[in-house]
Amino acid sequence: MQTVIEGAHVLTVAGDEYPDGHVVVVGNRIAAVGAGPAPEWARTGRVVDGRGCLLTPGLVNCHHHLYQWVTRGLAVDHTLFEWLTTLYPVWAGIDEDAVRTGASGALATLALSGCTTSTDHHYVFPREGGDVLGAEIRAAAEVGLRFHPTRGSMDLGRSAGGLPPDHVVEDRDTILAACADAVARWHDPSFDSMLRIALAPCSPFSVTGELMRESAQLARELGVRLHTHLAETDDEEEFCAERFGCTPTQYVADLGWTGDDVWFAHTVHLDDAAVKTIGATGTGVSHCPTSNGRLGAGIARVRDLVDAGARVGLGVDGAASNEGTSLLEDVKLATLFARARGGPRAMSVRQAVELGTLGGARVLGREDEIGTIETGKLADLALWRLDDLGHAGIADPVAALVLGAAPPLELLLVNGRPVVEHDRVVTVDTEAVAARCASVQRDLVAKAG
Structure with missing residues (x-):
């Protein structure tokens, strides 16, 4: 496959910007980028007229819970802990079909918002649910996004002082064996990998310290990354102070959870010492502003984290x-x-x-492959149409993209292949997925009683 995009405003995010530029894609790699029309040698494949458009690297989603797509619109005025305790009984009913359906809906929607790479933090594994991690991996392959699912876990049930009910947690040996199996089955460390696995105990209030420590040891033995929620709300701050006598950041740091192979979701409630620790160790952060606002969690200190040296990307968080x-x-x-x-x-x-x-590419350890438009990098690209009524006349196209209404997505390439064309997902039937999502939600809510 060969694709040429020319006439667009090209924002490389690598330092260069071309108001009338071109990008040449050969196979799954960027073969050329620069000002003006594409070279003649490139005009043997598809040529896309990018006039009136802004071309950026594809967006990278560093934190998500895909299965929650089929439990949206519930507990909409709750705090995090209230929201979790309301939804745990619903999530206990998920199975392979529900997870694959939810993942298809969420990933297709992410694609329409310019996302080419997504993580997922899946930590609910009902005993009768089947292979739910495999189900979302199949959904990602169908939609066509680059995928970094994590094998999540919870082993601290309510009877032991945790937040989740006992029937949705697993024992530590089962978790560690399943984590090792997930890496063996699916993790692909190659340069142009479409699938990588990480290990992700859920949070300080749903996981024991022993599981946190052993998960870190296992991940480093297997050469994969580590992910968890951290410092999302005041409730979590109070939980760690009462149970461990320290802040959430101090707690996980003592368990070996800092470094360039670790990334945290949220980090809203950080004191200066926590910001310094995360920055000095090069630990990653997924900032989730929409979710933090929706749950009233607060505003993360993103500027301070970046200035301290942390690797910071963005995440939409769970669809619920x-x-x-x-x-x-x-x-x-x-x-x-x-x-x-x-x-x-x-x-x-x-x-x-x-x-x-x-930023997201750095969080996932893939800054040499994705995240900028440079020769030799993977062809994960988003072409945004900005000559419509909502954007025409905004002097700076980057300001139009960021501050204006969401523009139509003219083209989304992932690994050189089209996933969205003319603001429509071309890899899956989104109408059929939408109908199935609604049906699955009705069934889950009814099952929860």
Whole structure:
């Protein structure tokens, strides 16, 4: 396959910007990028007229719970802990079909928001649910996104002082064996991998310290990354103070959970010492502004984390705490939230796009492969149409993308292959997926009683 995009405003996120530029894709790699028309040698394949459009790297989603797509719109005015205790009984009923359906809906929606790479933090494994991790992996392959699912876990049930009910947790030996099996079955460390696995105990209030420590040891033995929720709400801060006598960041750091192979979701409630620890160790952070706002969790100190040296990307979080699941919306809200904390120069529109692209690639350890438009990198690209009524006349196309309404997505390439064309997903039947999602939600809610 060979694709040429020319006439677009090209934002490389690598330092160069071409108001009338071109990109040449050969196979799954970027073969050329620069100003003006594409070279003649490239005109042997598909030529896309990019006039009136902005071309960016594909967005990278660093935190999600895909199965929650089929439990959206529930507990909409709850705190995090209230929301979790309301939804745990519903999630206990998920199975392979529900997870594959939810993942298909969420991933297709992410694609329409310019996302080319997504993680997933799946930590609910009902005993009769079947191969739910495999189900979402199959969904990602069908939709066509680059996928970084994590084998999540919970072993601290309510009877032992945790938040989740006992019937949705697993024992530690089962978890560690399943984690090792997931890596053996699916993890692909190659340069152009479409599938990589990480290990992801859920949170300090749903996982024992022993599981956190042993998961870190196992992940490092297997050469995979580590992920968990951290410092999302005041409730979690109080839980760690009462149970462990320290902050969430101190707690996980003592268990070996810092470093460039670790990334945390949220990190809303950090003191100066926590910001310094995360930054000094090069630990990654997934900022989830929409979800944090939806649950009233607060505003993360993103500017401080970036300045401290942390690797920061963006995540939409679970669809049940972000009903829209638009990664582009999180680029916008990251800009607005940073400015709400630190003034109008706390986050520029280009810095926000960098968080959503190269920042996410760094969090996942893939900055040499994706996140910028450079020769030799993988062809994960988003072409946004900005000559429509909502955007025409905005002087700066990057400001139009970030601060304006969500624009139509003219083309989304993942690994050089089209996933979205003319604002329509071309890999799956989204109408059929939508109908199936609604049916699955009705069944899950009815089953929960």
